[in-house]
Amino acid sequence: MSVCEEPAVRVDGLSKVYGTAKAVDGISFALRRGSLTGLLGGNGAGKTTTIAMILGLVTPSGGTVTVLGAQMPRQRYRVLHRVNFESPYVDMPMRLTVRQNLTVFAKLYGVEDVGARLARVAEEFDLTDLFDRPTGRLSAGQKTRVSLAKALLNHPDLLLLDEPTASLDPDTADWVRGRLERYCEQSGASVLLASHNMAEVERLCDRVIIMKRGRIEDDDAPARLLARYGRETLEQVFLDVARGRVETTAR
Amino acid sequence: MTPMLNRMIDFSPRRVGAMVQRYWYLLRSSWPRLLELIYWPAVQMLMWGFLQLYIVQNAGFFARAGGTFVGGVLLWDILFRGQLGFSISFLEEMWSRNMANLMISPLRPVEFVTALMVMSIVRLAIGMVPVSILAILFFGFNLYGLGLALAAFFANLILTSWSVGILVSGVVLRNGLGAEGLSWTIMFLFMPLACVYYPVATLPGWLQTIAWMLPPTYVFEGMRALLIGKVFRSDLMLEAFSLNIIFFVTSVLCFHGLLVSTRKHGSLLQAGE
Numbered sequence: 001m002s003v004c005e006e007p008a009v010r011v012d013g014l015s016k017v018y019g020t021a022k023a024v025d026g027i028s029f030a031l032r033r034g035s036l037t038g039l040l041g042g043n044g045a046g047k048t049t050t051i052a053m054i055l056g057l058v059t060p061s062g063g064t065v066t067v068l069g070a071q072m073p074r075q076r077y078r079v080l081h082r083v084n085f086e087s088p089y090v091d092m093p094m095r096l097t098v099r100q101n102l103t104v105f106a107k108l109y110g111v112e113d114v115g116a117r118l119a120r121v122a123e124e125f126d127l128t129d130l131f132d133r134p135t136g137r138l139s140a141g142q143k144t145r146v147s148l149a150k151a152l153l154n155h156p157d158l159l160l161l162d163e164p165t166a167s168l169d170p171d172t173a174d175w176v177r178g179r180l181e182r183y184c185e186q187s188g189a190s191v192l193l194a195s196h197n198m199a200e201v202e203r204l205c206d207r208v209i210i211m212k213r214g215r216i217e218d219d220d221a222p223a224r225l226l227a228r229y230g231r232e233t234l235e236q237v238f239l240d241v242a243r244g245r246v247e248t249t250a251r
Numbered sequence: 252m253t254p255m256l257n258r259m260i261d262f263s264p265r266r267v268g269a270m271v272q273r274y275w276y277l278l279r280s281s282w283p284r285l286l287e288l289i290y291w292p293a294v295q296m297l298m299w300g301f302l303q304l305y306i307v308q309n310a311g312f313f314a315r316a317g318g319t320f321v322g323g324v325l326l327w328d329i330l331f332r333g334q335l336g337f338s339i340s341f342l343e344e345m346w347s348r349n350m351a352n353l354m355i356s357p358l359r360p361v362e363f364v365t366a367l368m369v370m371s372i373v374r375l376a377i378g379m380v381p382v383s384i385l386a387i388l389f390f391g392f393n394l395y396g397l398g399l400a401l402a403a404f405f406a407n408l409i410l411t412s413w414s415v416g417i418l419v420s421g422v423v424l425r426n427g428l429g430a431e432g433l434s435w436t437i438m439f440l441f442m443p444l445a446c447v448y449y450p451v452a453t454l455p456g457w458l459q460t461i462a463w464m465l466p467p468t469y470v471f472e473g474m475r476a477l478l479i480g481k482v483f484r485s486d487l488m489l490e491a492f493s494l495n496i497i498f499f500v501t502s503v504l505c506f507h508g509l510l511v512s513t514r515k516h517g518s519l520l521q522a523g524e
Binding site (some may be wrong): 016018023048049052054055056057058059073075077078081083085086089090091092093094095096100103104107108109110134150251 | 261265266268269270272276277280281312343344347349351352353354355356357358359385415424511514515516517519
């Protein structure tokens with residue numbers, strides 16, 4: 001397989017055990033380059049742990065993760081400058097201004113012309129008026145825009161998003177989705193998006209992986225999932241899987 | 252190329268600079284924090300300085316021991332504030348739940364630790380320089396008059412403070428902010444054992460053995476030798492330095508082990524909670 005054909009992410013038999021609890025139970029999947037994949041699942045399904053293992057934040061109990069050709073977490077520094085992550089559950093220093101926070105992260109990611117890059121993201125994410133305000137004084141929607149700007153500072157080839165629109169009003173959430181769509185179209189980056197928002201996943205993703213109790217319950221394109229389950233929305237499919245109605249519908 | 256050599260070549264001064272810049276932004280954004288850096292060392296120095304003044308006026312021996320209290324206070328503050336400066340910069344990441352952002356960035360742990368060491372010196376300088384000038388003005392004690400000896404004292408004390416800071420940061424990383432208290436209190440364990448204000452000979456024999464296992468003991472003993480006996484004990488400084496190397500390497504290994512354990516435990520995403 002050539003480097004270009006190599007998946008952006010390859011997960012093989014991945015598992016994570018905390019004490020006696022299996023957070024992730026031997027899952028396998030590969031993310032095609034340029035794809036936008038949704039990771040669905042209820043609370044405790046193992047989505048965040050899976051993302052954390054892909055990022056090298058958590059060491060797997062078993063199995064392997066390969067990101068852009070590098071074994072994680074052992075070879076993480078070969079690829080971390082090409083990866084980024086956004087989650088409303090991870091904050092940026094609140095007392096620093098938006099400009100200061102983004103400057104520090106731009107330098108950490110080795111961005112060449114920091115001033116020009118910051119001017120660009122300020123324009124793209126409508127942050128110009130917020131640039132010199134402390135990050136802690138921004139609204140939830142403004143903070144999400146800043147986090148997303150941070151996540152795209154280094155033009156990542158792989159972007160991992162953990163509920164990027166959680167607690168946002170519909171207008172801001174729609175703006176975030178539009179921005180993500182544009183980035184993917186322009187950059188050809190691969191995206192893994194964990195979300196509880198079915199409409200969001202349906203709109204953005206060309207593939208959906210549904211997790212339950214640490215395992216992959218289903219994995220297909222949204223349209224094919226709807227057809228197989230005989231449902232009109234992804235939310236109905238999700239409820240079928242979550243409530244164990246798979247046997248009577250899809251199978 | 253060996254993985255170790257690779258890691259050394261990959262060390263990026265730019266990333267270290269970015270982290271130092273981040274802590275500098277934080278520091279200058281809060282004047283109470285800046286003030287605090289000077290406040291406690293000044294209070295300590297003044298209290299002990301006046302006590303020394305009183306004793307000097309009333310006892311012949313202490314007249315010869317001029318400066319040992321104020322010197323002890325200032326050197327103790329290098330040790331204590333050096334560790335605190337390291338630990339507080341680290342805690343800033345935990346308090347702001349920013350650790351996951353750093354750990355998924357290309358920042359290497361060795362660069363992170365280097366930035367924390369630089370910041371401990373910056374914070375120390377902000378606190379100690381004004382206080383050392385106060386010591387000259389109030390008590391005629393010129394810390395800088397110690398010359399090269401001061402450099403040896405400083406190097407040994409700051410190395411110990413970094414070792415303790417690195418170890419404590421590893422413990423906090425692994426156990427969360429529940430272990431934060433260690434950052435504020437652990438150095439006080441050194442205070443009676445390192446013999447800051449009295450000679451090692453004052454301790455019972457078995458405690459002297461423990462005291463000589465700590466690098467700062469050699470520094471404070473060396474300070475007294477210099478101020479009372481007017482002798483610079485380079486042998487003590489070399490012994491302190493040897494012990495410091497052991498302390499530093501041990502704490503770096505412990506930090507590495509604790510970071511590995513944190514990744515296994517899966518607490519980096521929730522770091523701070």
